[in-house]
Amino acid sequence: MGSKVLNANEGADAHTPHKPSADRGEHIVQFYEAEEVLLDGLKGFIGLALQAGSSAIVVATETHLDSLAKVLTSEGINLAAAAKEGRYVALNAADTLSRFMVDGSPNPQRFNKLIRPVIIRASASSRNDPRVAIFSEMVALLWNERNVESAIQLEGLWKELAKSQSFLLYCAYPINNLNREEYGKVFLKICDQHSFVIPSDAYTSLKKNEERLRGIADLQQKVEVMQTAAEFRLSEERFRRLIDGVRDYAIFMLDTEGRVCSWNQGAERIKGYKAAEIIGKHFSCFYLEEDLVAGKPRREIEIALREGRVEDEGWRLRKDGSKFWATIVITPIRDESGELIGFSKIAKDNTERMLVLKALRDSRRELHESEDSLRRLSLHLLRTQDDERRRIGRDLHDSLGQTLSVLKMNLDSLATSINLDSHDSRNQNVAACANLAEDCIKEVRTIAYLLHPPMLEEMGLKSAISWYLDGFSKRSGIRTTFDIPEEFGRLPRHVETAIFRVLQESLTNVHRHSGSVVAHVRVMTKGGATILEVSDEGKGLPAESPGESRQDGLHVLGVGLRGMEERMRQLGGGLELFSSPRGTTVIASVPVELSNNATASA
Numbered sequence: 336m337g338s339k340v341l342n343a344n345e346g347a348d349a350h351t352p353h354k355p356s357a358d359r360g361e362h363i364v365q366f367y368e369a370e371e372v373l374l375d376g377l378k379g380f381i382g383l384a385l386q387a388g389s390s391a392i393v394v395a396t397e398t399h400l401d402s403l404a405k406v407l408t409s410e411g412i413n414l415a416a417a418a419k420e421g422r423y424v425a426l427n428a429a430d431t432l433s434r435f436m437v438d439g440s441p442n443p444q445r446f447n448k449l450i451r452p453v454i455i456r457a458s459a460s461s462r463n464d465p466r467v468a469i470f471s472e473m474v475a476l477l478w479n480e481r482n483v484e485s486a487i488q489l490e491g492l493w494k495e496l497a498k499s500q501s502f503l504l505y506c507a508y509p510i511n512n513l514n515r516e517e518y519g520k521v522f523l524k525i526c527d528q529h530s531f532v533i534p535s536d537a538y539t540s541l542k543k544n545e546e547r548l549r550g551i552a553d554l555q556q557k558v559e560v561m562q563t564a565a566e567f568r569l570s571e572e573r574f575r576r577l578i579d580g581v582r583d584y585a586i587f588m589l590d591t592e593g594r595v596c597s598w599n600q601g602a603e604r605i606k607g608y609k610a611a612e613i614i615g616k617h618f619s620c621f622y623l624e625e626d627l628v629a630g631k632p633r634r635e636i637e638i639a640l641r642e643g644r645v646e647d648e649g650w651r652l653r654k655d656g657s658k659f660w661a662t663i664v665i666t667p668i669r670d671e672s673g674e675l676i677g678f679s680k681i682a683k684d685n686t687e688r689m690l691v692l693k694a695l696r697d698s699r700r701e702l703h704e705s706e707d708s709l710r711r712l713s714l715h716l717l718r719t720q721d722d723e724r725r726r727i728g729r730d731l732h733d734s735l736g737q738t739l740s741v742l743k744m745n746l747d748s749l750a751t752s753i754n755l756d757s758h759d760s761r762n763q764n765v766a767a768c769a770n771l772a773e774d775c776i777k778e779v780r781t782i783a784y785l786l787h788p789p790m791l792e793e794m795g796l797k798s799a800i801s802w803y804l805d806g807f808s809k810r811s812g813i814r815t816t817f818d819i820p821e822e823f824g825r826l827p828r829h830v831e832t833a834i835f836r837v838l839q840e841s842l843t844n845v846h847r848h849s850g851s852v853v854a855h856v857r858v859m860t861k862g863g864a865t866i867l868e869v870s871d872e873g874k875g876l877p878a879e880s881p882g883e884s885r886q887d888g889l890h891v892l893g894v895g896l897r898g899m900e901e902r903m904r905q906l907g908g909g910l911e912l913f914s915s916p917r918g919t920t921v922i923a924s925v926p927v928e929l930s931n932n933a934t935a936s937a
Contacts, residue, residue: 361497362490363505373399373507377470378406380505385412388462390422392453392502395472400425421460424453428472439482441489447496452913454500467502474506585682588668591675593618593636605661605684607654618680621651623658639665639678648689651682660689735779743772791835795825796858799835804856811846819858826865830927833906834858834867837899837923841869849873849919864908867923876914899923 363380367373377393381403384391393403404414404425417423435445457467471493477486486508493504585602587595594617598610606613606621613620619632626632626649638645644666651661663682670676746769791799797819804815825831838856845854851873859866900910908925 361503362494363503364490365505365507367507367509370402374402374406376507377403377505378410381468381470382407382410382412384468384503385414385417385423387464388422389464389466389468390424390457390461391417391468391470392424392426392457393470394426394428394431395470396428396476399472400427421456422462424457426453428476432473432476436485440485441492443492443495446489446492448913450496451500454496454502458501465501467500468505469502470505470507472507475508478508583683585680585684587680589618589665589678589680591677593632593678596677602682605653605659605682606651612654621661623650623652635665636678639667640675643667648685659684660686739772739776739779743769743776746772788835791831792828796831796834797823799831800838800856800858803835803838807842807846807854813846813851814853816853816855818856820860823858823860826925826927830865830906830925833899833902834865834923834925836902837867837910837921838869840899841921844921845869845871845873845919849875851918864924864926866925868920870918870920872918875916875919876912 365373365376367376377399381391381393385407393400395403407414414423418425431449432441435442435449437445454467454469458465461467474486474489477483477489490506493506496502497504583601584599585605586599587602588597590596594615595613596615598608598613602613603609617632619627622632635645635647644664646662646664648660648662650658651663652658661682662685663680666679667675668677668679746765749765788799788802790802800819801817804817807813808815826834842854842856845851849871851871853872855868855870857866857868857870859868903910903923903925906925906927908923910924911922913920913922
């Protein structure tokens with residue numbers, strides 16, 4: 336597919352920012368330097384789709400997800416309502432990318448398995464146009480890592496997916512972190528994957544207008560030479576007044592020794608000194624005592640001279656001795672011959688922002704600590720539940736089961752001892768009681784084993800699952816298959832218990848919800864993890880769940896499976912659910928090496 340390049344000379348004024356819109360192409364790419372330009376483009380692309388009743392999917396960094404949400408909300412778009420309808424899906428780009436990358440490259444099968452269902456659900460939720468507006472920042476993450484080939488491969492996967500799914504894709508690449516030579520080598524490759532390209536001004540100038548720009552630069556030099564001293568003084572005066580009128584920033588000059596030689600109103604407001612009080616003094620008077628002892632003022636000047644500028648944040652002093660949190664930039668100023676004539680210094684009082692960020696960090700830390708506590712409590716409850724099941728199962732088997740066995744033997748003995756005619760009603764009643772006792776023994780034994788199969792502790796998953804599937808088929812009438820490696824050995828006891836509970840919950844859902852006549856169970860080891868896969872051939876999960884939208888669909892099957900998801904997560908693993916009209920598959924994985932020597936008490 337050929338690509339069209341939009342530049343400053345096509346279709347718009349050179350000073351007008353271009354906003355991608357859904358009607359400009361199937362696969363749009365933008366190269367940007369400023370974050371504001373990216374957000375402005377996304378506001379038009381995603382915002383117009385949502386306002387029109389269509390669906391949108393945003394796969395971006397947490398920073399851009401938050402920024403875009405604020406921008407769209409400011410435009411009057413109710414993201415919460417759109418998400419509730421299934422028309423707005425926000426995914427973390429790094430997390431999503433990690434789920435289909437294999438050995439540093441995107442895996443086509445994993446990509447399709449992950450992305451296709453999200454597009455299908457979003458398209459089904461659209462009020463009118465089934466095409467989904469998608470912004471993906473995953474290519475940008477690969478680009479930032481210099482993994483350019485993988486970024487191009489991922490663009491190709493999107494392009495291939497577009498053959499079977501209806502969507503409009505918008506990708507964006509930051510270019511300020513690559514050198515021009517590297518940029519030029521890959522630009523055309525990336526453009527070839529797109530139907531519409533929005534290059535940056537920097538690229539357009541470099542590739543198409545280089546000679547023209549050199550001519551303009553020469554002309555500017557001649558104009559500067561011809562300018563009169565009066566014009567220069569007028570410009571200088573205007574600039575001085577502009578700087579002096581700035582009140583939110585302290586802007587002042589230092590001489591080559593670091594002494595203050597100019598002072599604006601912003602500096603007076605922030606630092607408390609009037610110009611007459613501070614001009615001629617060394618700028619080190621703004622620093623705390625510990626910074627002076629550490630030589631920080633001198634070090635900042637040295638860095639500015641060596642690197643062309645220095646940026647810093649930290650506490651500074653006002654005239655009255657109070658502290659404020661300053662963000663500063665120091666830049667060396669040189670004359671036409673390159674001789675140092677002084678330094679410019681810009682400072683801003685960011686105390687309020689710093690305190691807000693500190694409070695936010697403290698809140699996040701407290702929240703994280705609370706989450707950790709909840710997770711530990713959740714794990715404790717799950718393990719307590721297992722212990723309680725084990726205790727109740729043993730009590731049923733050892734206590735009630737034994738009592739019922741004795742009752743059965745006594746009834747058998749009674750039936751024999753009275754030796755009445757077989758047609759005698761008393762003998763028939765005793766025999767019926769004996770049969771009921773036997774049924775009770777079987778039922779108690781089954782309940783005890785379901786609560787905690789002793790075979791799980793004694794022989795491990797392989798034998799316990801085979802036993803459980805046999806009983807499940809008899810109770811439900813659902814045929815089962817079981818695939819497990821012949822050499823599969825023991826796992827730590829808590830891992831075996833967790834996997835067995837997921838099996839129980841999954842098969843219960845197959846019986847209750849799927850309508851399937853068969854269930855397939857598979858256990859394997861892959862990539863340092865033990866994996867349980869339970870699938871059926873039933874009707875699948877509902878296509879939509881009003882009021883909720885969750886990609887993996889675990890909410891549909893209730894708290895039981897969510898509890899198993901938490902159990903897997905506590906073990907460092909995960910639980911995934913995939914569903915279609917052809918059936919449902921639950922995949923549980925635990926990162927633990929298979930060991931033929933692991934004991935049940937591990």
